[in-house]
Amino acid sequence: MAFLDIDALVGLFPGQGGYRKGALASFWDEGDPVLRGVLAEIDEVALRVLGTDIGSQIFGPAAAIPEGPELFQLAVYTVSVATYELLRVREVEFGLLVGHSMGEFAALVAGGALTVAQGAEMLCHRIAATAGTSGGMLSLSCDVRRVEQILDLAAEPHVVVAVVNGRSQVVVSGPEQGLARIGAVADALGLPAVRLPAPAPFHNDLMSGVRTEVVKRLGRVRCAPTRTPVYSPILGRCYRGDDDLVDILGMHLVTPVRFDTTITRLHEAGARVFMEVGAGRTLTGLVKAAHPQVVILPALTEPAAVDTEDTDEPVDVPSPQPSTTDEEVMAQLRAIYAAALDYPEDVLTADAHLEAELGVDSVKRIQLLGRVGRHFGLEPSAVNGIADHETLGDIAGQVIASLEASGGR
Template sequence: MNREPNREANRELDLTVALFPGQGAYRPGALKGLWEDGDRTVRATFEEVDAVAKELTGREVSATVFQPSPPSPAALLESAPDTLQLAVFTTAVAAHRLLAERGAVPSVHLGHSLGELAALTCAGAWDLADAAAILCERISVLREQDRSGGAMLALGCDRARAERIVALIDDPDLVLAVDNGPQTVVSGRAEPLTTAADIADRLGINHTRLRSPHPFHHPLLEGARTSLAERLAAYRPRPLQVPVYSPILGRFYRDGDDLARLLALHLVTPVAFGPAVSALYAAGARVFVETGAGRVLCALVEQLHPGAHVVSPLAGRDEEAGLTRAAGALRSPLNQTPVAAVPVAPEIPEPVAAPPRTADRAELSGQVRALYAEAMEYPEEVFTDDVQLEADLGVDSVKQTELLSRLGDRFGLGLPPAGLRVADYDTFGKVVDFVAAGVTGGAGAGSAAGR
């Protein structure tokens, strides 16, 4: 592994990160040896998920992934895509438990797409049975609601180049779904995805169709998002025991977050994994361990930051040796500090300092304008008070919800309330007034400010 020259001397300063992989992190035979040897942790983890999955989906995960000749990823996607998602999730939770038994105490959890559910679960948000039920709800809703025929395509290029390809195709059914740094993923219907692959071929850009049963992180799943939020409202989260950073939200989860709404929002909101890794690296993270099968996320971290120390415990044949090595990497002196004492949000600075509570409207308007211009990649001058966000600029309700959430984070207003109607903020001027009401109103302006 690549290391910084002074890494050993400064090990006590390192933050350690447990990486929880998403949809594609299935490797035939992962944890099979431990299962066959009767490892209590692996057995208990899979059996608990089996019980929930059998009740809610009619399938057991272990019966598929631990059979004598486990199916390939392509075969599993074709025959049992629901089981594929459950296998990825359960393997990640089992790996985390195995590492914890060996003394691992990561400073931060970081999940990639579907991996955020495992990251939150292993941080204490839900017990395993509830988390498995949440995933089954997600699977059921997508099966019922998604008739798009969409899929996902990985491109071997950075975000800027991928965005140029998407802009060139100019099809609303194709969006940039994942920014991994050196790699991006576009999501959408079959026709524009085929066009994107053809353009990538002509430009000499590597591309791969992902093993995904749905066009995740795309507005095509808006109907599923609404239904999923309603179903997940019944699952009450507990306070997190470990900080969890979200590449979808661009911040740490907080106690009091509406996790049902946020997990549902994941279906239609892009993933910024590369920027999340870079933010944690800037905050002092130097050790990254992939808590799941394979080493896809570790490979991305290595490309982004060659100075990072990465370990993939389940990527090789000797899983016991891999787990021992990974647990050692996650056992730095910093991790002996109680979780409550580890700095969370302040470790990752906001691009611009939050405005004072006495900021006037003109100042607020300038700062909101800068945020919207950066997010939408429009010139700042187009954001006049009377410009229609959707009619004039194409900011749909999903993007507007995301932007309002970012404003809540940026100005300390909290998340928009569940009943907020984005249609009520159809002009840029109304958005500025929304922020001004919260900033100048303080705690008493909760309803107006989205607290």
């Protein structure tokens, strides 16, 4: 990779988990013409290919978390593309664009290789082709060598390393039974494991049939050369003018993502300034964790898009007592999460969705579960037992059940 100017801004486009409820809502409420124009293009494609739109689900008075992980992906794409367009009219210029997994669709649109409609069409056909696929993805809080040892120990040949985000977060994908076995091994080793809201075992040879169907559906899309370089963590290089995007984006389904290596290569090439083009700060958090001296710039500041740094400072909350009541457990959980996320406690209602509404991505969820486990004195198996729960109320219920089972209340 050619050396980057130290002042060049690198735009990072999030993947599967990169949506937050309320993202860009203020622009929608104000009738921003850029956002409305992007939504019109995407909704036209979504209605034609999927039989539903995305705009009415994530904007307006009926806005909610999109139904199903498939439309969650379209919401991620919509927010990223719209954010980029809003930045562009504000004359924000990028020296390099990087997409994480399905975030490459939005990055290629921002880079000029695809139009908004073309990117939406490719993603919608991928979503349609994935429908009915079994399996999923599991995030493990350890390094890739440890994960490979776990895979060898579990002897599940169809579970593979799908994504390496950094030294302490690796995602595996595979069939349901295999993921359950990996989760059990991680549990026995005391390693937090979180099931991700992915509708299929992405970045795995199990997706070969879907890859064939995607390529068949898309045929040959005529794309333009990128006006801004787009680096692919899957290809390990920038896209070139002679690349067959249909074939490459189909190949993504069966090829692992090495975001950790990407971060290293970008830093070695001189990248020092980063911005996450979408909701949240998951990717910039990974960059900052690897290279604390880099500069992270916010994209579009909105109250609903607030995220937090990944810190692990002690939380000042009351110590649990043997007679802890249900209300006290919930109060202590709210205090832990409020202090870690820098949210007022009244925002942390029992039914608030941690990821989609509060911006707690899988990395942060693992960190917070560790705090919860230490605070309440839970065994690792009990901590892993609450890893898949999406609301504070559900987590409180599991903590209470664990305390009762261990005689801790």
